[in-house]
Amino acid sequence: MIPIGGLGTRLYPLTVDTSKPMVRFLNNFLIDFTLSELAYRGINEVFLGVSGFYNYRDVYDHLGERFRIKIEGENKIIKIRYQPNEDSIGNAHSVKIMVDYYDISDDVLIIQGDTVASINVNNLYKYHQSSEAFMTIVLKEITDPEKLKQFGVAKVDENMKIENFIEKPSNPKELPSRLVNTGIYVLSKDFVKFLRSSEFNEMLKQGKGDFGKDVIPYLISKKYKVMGYVSNGYWFDVGTLDSFMEASYYLLNNIEKERLDVETTYKNVYMQGKSKRSKNDHIELIEKIATNKVQFEGKNLIGRHVKIGENVKMFSSVVDNYTVIKGENEIRNSIIMDRSLIENGAIVEKSIIGRHVKIGENVKIINSHLGNNVIIGDETQIINSSIWPHRTIESKSIISDKKII
Template identity: 30%
Template sequence: MPVRNKVVAMLLAGGQGSRLKNMTSKMAKPAVPYGGKYRIIDFALSNSTNSGIRDIGILTQYKPFKLNEHIGIGSAWDYDRNIGGLRLLSPFMSEDGGRWYTGTANAIYENIDFIDQLGCEYVLILSGDHIYKMDYDLLLKYHKEKQSQATIAVIKVPIEDASRFGIVNTDENMKIVQFEEKPKQPKSNTASMGIYVFDWKVLRKGLVEDNLEEESEHDFGKNVLPKMLSRDIPMYAYVFDGYWKDVGTVRSYWQSNMDLLDKNNGLKLRDRNWKIFTQSRNLPPQYIHNNSVVENSLINEGCDIAGTVRNSVLFSNVKVEKGAEVIDSIIMSNCIVGKEAKLNRCIVVENITIEAEKSIGRADSDKVYLVAENEIIEE
C-alpha cells in the first residue's frame, strides 16, 4: 500500500495573522485572498489532493466563518468523497470542559480521537498560511526511507532572516542534531517550514506527555520537537528547494503577489500538472473597454476595466473607471476605483470604493499602502 494511503493530514488553519492588519479583521489568515483568485489555504489543500492524500482534518479557530464558507465540504479539492475526505475540526466541549487550542501541538492533541479512529500509521502536519507547491508523497517516502520517526521539511533562508524561524542543524546524512525555535543567534540558515511527518505512535506519546507539562506552551517548535530530540528519537530534515513564502506581513504579502507577475517566478500557477484549486464564484468574463490599458497584470472574472492597470493583481468583480490608474497594486473583490483615481503600491481590501480623483501611494516610495474602510496604513 502506498505510504500516502496510511497517512492523515492535519492542517492548522486557526491563525489570526495579526501582522496582516486589516486583512484579517474579519477572517483567519488562511482565508486571506491571494493571487487574484485564491485564498491562502488553497495551496496546502491543493498540494494535499495533488499528492494523493485521502484524509485531511482542518483545524480552525480564529474567526472561521469565511474559511468554513470557502472550504464547504471540500468539493473544489475533490474531498467530498465516500472513502476518506475532509473534516473541519473546531475546538469543542468534552467531559473535561472546553477551551481554545492553546498551541499547535495542543490543537493536534485535542483531536487524538479523530486520528485514532482513522487507524493511520503517519500524521502529516501542515500550516494553512504559506504559499508554495510541494508533493507531500515525496516527503512521506523520504520519511519512510530514512526510517525516521519525525521529519521536518526545511528550506534555506537568508541568514539575516533566520531568527524568525525554527532553525535546524543536521549531520551529513540530514539527521537532525539540534533544533532551536527562533534563536537570537542562529547557527545555520536551514529553517523549518512548519511541515512535519510523524510516526503516529511516536507523536501520540509525545503529545500526551506534553499535555501533562504545566509549563509547556504546547507548541511543536518550542516544546514537542526539542523534547523528541532530547530523547534521541530519529529525526531527519527534508530539504525543499521550490518557491515558499510566509506571507505574514503586509509587505511580504504584497511582494508575494507581485512575484506572480514575473514570468519566471517559481510558483508557476499555470502548471497544468499541479493545479491550485479553489471555489469558483461563477461570474461573467472580465470586460476591457476601448482605450483602456492593461499590462502585465492578473485580472480575475467579473472585472470591468475602463482605466489603466499595470503590474497589478485584481480579484473578481473589480471596477476600474475611466481615467483611473492602478499601478503595482492588489485590489481585492468587489472594489471600485473611481474616475481619475490613482493607486500605486496599494493593497485594497474587499468591498472598498476609492473616490474619484483620490490619490494613494507613490511610485518613488518603497512603502506599501494598505487601504481599508476609513483607514490607510503605510508599511
C-alpha cells in the first residue's frame, strides 16, 4: 500500500497544480519509479491511498488499473487499486480505509508516496516473520547531523526492538542512534486487526490517524512489538526540493542505466528513446559532442526528442522529453522538465525548471525553482527564488530571494 495524501507543500512550486506522485522524476513520473522498484522486487498488486482531487485524478488518469514494465525482456504487470472516495486524516487511516474496503487480512507492506528507495522485500519480510513483530519499521542510518534533525530517530535495544523515537531532534550529538524512520513498514495480520479495533477507532475520533505522529508512539507506549530493520540500500524522502534534487543525482550516478530507460550511451551522456526518430536524435547529438559543438561534463540524462543547439555547455543535468535548448546556453546541475524551451544565451544553474516552461534569451536562473507553464521574458535574472505555475515574468526583471505566487 502506498498512502498518497496531503498537498505536497514542501515541493511547491512543483506540486501547486500537480499531485506529488505525478511530478516528473528522472524523465518519468515519481510514482512510476516507485512502482518499477516494487515490480523488480516481485510485487504484483499495489493499493494507492489517494486522497484529494489532484491525487486521485492525476494518478488514475495516468495509471488506470494496471502498471506495465518490461523486466529482462518479459512484461511485468502490477494490478493497481485505489482508496475509495472517503476522506482520511492520516496515512494510517488511509490504510485502514483500504483494508476495510478490500477486506484485507494479510500482512501488508507500506511505502510512502514521496519515498524513493531500494527495498529488498524478501529479506525485509523474512526478518519481519522471524522476529514475530507486530510491526516492522525500516530504518536507515544517517550520519549528517543536519539531516538527522528532519526525521524521527530510533532508540533500539540489543535485539532491534524499538523503544521510542526522538522526533526532529535539536541536538543530534545526544541521540541514542543514527537510525531514522524511513516510512517503510511491514504490518502483521494482527496489526491489520488492530486497525479494525475499537482501540484504533478511538484514536481516530481524537484526530490521530498518522503512523509517525500518532500510531507508532502509541504502539510503543503500549508495549507492542515494534521491530527495526536496517536497510543498506539507498533511501530518499523526496518531499523537499533539496532532497528531490539529491535523489535525482544520486540515482543518475549510481543505478544501472536500464532502470533509467537509457537506450544509447556516449561518454558521460545517457540518452533515452527507442524509436527511429530517437535514434536519429542520438546520432545527431553524438556528432555534435564528437566535433565539440556541444560540451558535456559529469553524467547527464537526455530524454526523448530533445533538441540541443550548438555551443551549449551542460554539466551534470537532467533534460526531459521534447525539450528544446537553443544555442550558447549553459546548464549546470539542473533539472529541466518536459516540453520546456530555453532560448539563446541562457544560464541555468542549480535549479529545477518545471514542465512546459519558456525561458527567453540571455536569462540567468540561479538556485531557483520554476513551476509548470511559466514564461520568463528576455534578459531576466532569477536568483534564489521560486515562481509559481502559470506566471509570466516580464523581460529585464530582476527577482532575488522571492516567491512569485
